[in-house]
Amino acid sequence: MLKMDVAVVGGGIAGLTAAIYAGRAGKRTILIEKQERLGGRGMTNKKNGTYFNLGGHALYQSDAYETFREFGLRLQGNQPSIDAFGIWKDKLQVLPTGIGSLMTTPLLSWRGKVEFAGWLAKFGKLDTHAYDKISLRDWIEGHIQDPMVRHIFYSLLRTASYVMAPDLQAAGPVLRQFKSALRGVLYLDRGWGSMVEELRQVASKLGVQIITKSKVVSIEHSEGIVRHVLCEDGTKIEATHVIVTTPPAVLHQLVPRAEATAIHTWKEQAIEVTGACLDVVLRRLPKPKQQFVYGLDHPVFLSNHSRAALMNEDNAQVLSLMKYQGKEKDAKKDLHDLEHALDLIQPGWRSELIDKQYLPKIPVCYDFAHMKRQVDPGPAVPEIKGLYAAGEWVSHGELLVDAATASAKRAVQHILAHEGTERVQGDNHRNIV
Template structure:
């Protein structure tokens, strides 16, 4: 089998890269080790309820722009921003607008004035100015009232799905919050519908898709890629190969990877994880309490059914997240999430239809952090024709926006024939 572009990995990044390559006239194949495409964007239908792999929300960033450009049909709605804040074991109105700001008991008058000022100017800030300082540094320098800081931290955790303020570069996280404040989209029947749409478009453009095809090696010789080798002996020859997979997995596939940038990218990568609890309830014991930020806890709750069709029988699908640190405790995390449900939806157990707990879900395999040496990709400069894509190959974007942006960077690099030696990457953002 001979191709212009071979993509290893059939998640959002891999499918996006394949579509753009095919649209440019390249003969393209996607090879996915699992039986179905999607990676962490799959949706499982369990007892009539549609469960993503933890809470998923589509922000107004690169991914939405990319999907519109490709003609992806996404059904869903924007949820209300009315929210609760959990502070010292109690729920209170969370300040998300003028009315809730005036009515919340969480802030003093001085704090309300400061937060009102931030709400007025936040959307006008150039977040790139804060790329080289940590989120903690930005917060200590910019926000004065202690409770306003707590509220900002809770918003930024939710926007970035991470609780790592000493590591996170401030600029990308602040930009992510700026995107989130424009509204988010919850998708009908979950993110699996997005994968179905990307698959449809890929096939329409002639992309060949091979599932249950586990790539075990990237063949390269004379400083250039030659083929992908699968576990069953299948070999796909290609002049360009895109590895749309985690950095450690990409490193393992490439012989002599220790002498390439893949080694640096693997070594600098810091994984972000969450504990995820999804429940389907016949009804909500507290119908007005559907969205809650943890303020003194790193938890988050959202009834995604308030905006999207997520159950065939009318059940309410609630997603809860516990943003984890470096030493997660699955039993303790589940207890905290269930206690959050007890607080926001007391009596939920008697309404339970289905429940799923994922103790350690990867949010991203790397991000813009203060220990980063360089921004990964799109090209592996020591091996001509080899590229990387995925949410970890970010140049400042986050989460699914990084997946789509990195995929496009890889294809743009292929089309412009820039794979000539290793050099600092200035296409988007430099590394910290």
């Protein structure tokens, strides 16, 4: 039996972030990951000289970026150019991303151009919190007149959030995410695995004990207090605080009698979002200008990550395509749609192909801020003292990896605040730990 102050279940980005904050606060901390390697969905697999992320990954200049900078991570990589194209009726057209492309694009009428220019000027000042309680569809239909400007906004906002559910998705969070995308995103050299490795090093330096290949099978509690974590191999870890970063359904399974706690509501209200991802490694690009493409009438997206980051040891081109999935998922059809998009964007790509990776249905998020949500989950499980949830789905309006880091920080903040060692100042989690 190990005795710890904090046990973190899951070694993805939320788990590593929580472990670092707990370690920094001087807590005896252990992190338990079931896979052989850390990183979760932020993992990178190196194959034949190519660094394959699990689908295209961009770091927005938001909570995660700021948190990792605060940890001292180097985050080597670069910002990609935003010169973009849109696919409309099976043709590639220049997408307006600035004044030059706005003037030349054949996608928009003169009226559309004037409306789009207005948005370019005012978007940065938009009070996004005013739209936290309305759906993205209501926001777009209520605020944008021109039909093609609407199409472009649907596509840009879907890509910024990875979610294709405009009737369900709350507008405010995705508008905030898009605002941060406008500040530029970062593509990381050697993929997100390099960031995960930097996080691992920080955690280790702080004395966090890291166990991999160890699956947690139960989180025991009695008399309303968390007691210990039980691993599949029989290891028991007694812990005052347990931060769980698994998906909500797994958290529900791990906690006996979870149906009598808030975990049940969090699991029931969760809406999972998945995507189909095709990454291709090409010797050269048949169309070198077409590296960043949004589907306007199809939910697809392509970005050449190697235009900004080192993704292949021999400088081959590594292109990530994504199809955003709604309720219908058909691995063959999705692959066909992605290859069709690639035929349009990089005709002749098959003769340049060196390697590829296809992920037919990967969860991008296990939940997000949507109109059917009854409560924001976490950080604490109110019925069980010492038990916390973190992870990308434990979002309080943040999206994707920003939700992973923000929720991890909230969990540790809660631990410290309830020990009376730190003061809570509203929801401003950044200044607390």
